[in-house]
Amino acid sequence: MPTSSPASSTFRLDWRPSRLLGLALVALGLLAGGSLLASRLPPPLKLPAATLALARGLQLARREAGRAPCRLAWAGGDAPVWVNGSVLVSPRLHLRGPIAVLAARDVHGRLQRFCWWPDTLSPGLRRQLHLAASADPRSANPLAVLSA
Known part of the structure; x- marks a missing residue:
């Protein structure tokens, strides 16, 4: 100073770090995964894409929660x-x-x-x-x- x-x-x-932001990031990952499963994406790509969306949401939430x-x-x-x-x-x-x-x-x-x-x-x-x-x-x- x-x-x-x-x-x-x-x-x-x-x-x-905000707990609400972490919850929002997890919810967005879940919603993104669900929307990919409900989309007209070819069936062999649906599950891997949904899994990646959920994993990215969880990764962002964990990174935010880990900030000092x-x-x-x-x-x-x-x-x-x-x-x-x-x-x-x-x-x-x-x-x-x-x-x-x-x-x-x-x-x-x-x-x-x-x-x-x-x-x-x-x-x-x-x-x-x-x-x-x-x-x-x-x-x-x-x-x-x-x-x-």
Whole structure:
């Protein structure tokens, strides 16, 4: 965390894998497999394709569940996001109903995404995250009301 940033102007938020997202990925794998079985796909291809769809859904759910929890610190706006001591640049917050996704790039240019579902982010914290995204980090004390 940079020392030039006052602690009261930084929004801090914990991230952890969502159980709802894992369940949704498993359900999508099941539905994809079922739709392949009900399709007009040639019979010799139906079962292998359905099995692959289910296996991919389970793989994605397991990968998501295995991600390590972390702590994010953000001064808001286009300021870098600090994740467990590593810096991420060009943050963008996407809000879709009760789901929030923060995307940013690491020092190697790889895209990192943090997704909060309703089971991991309360409505109050969601509002604070939205306010942090719209805050100007160059103001005197942009997030003082949001400090944890």
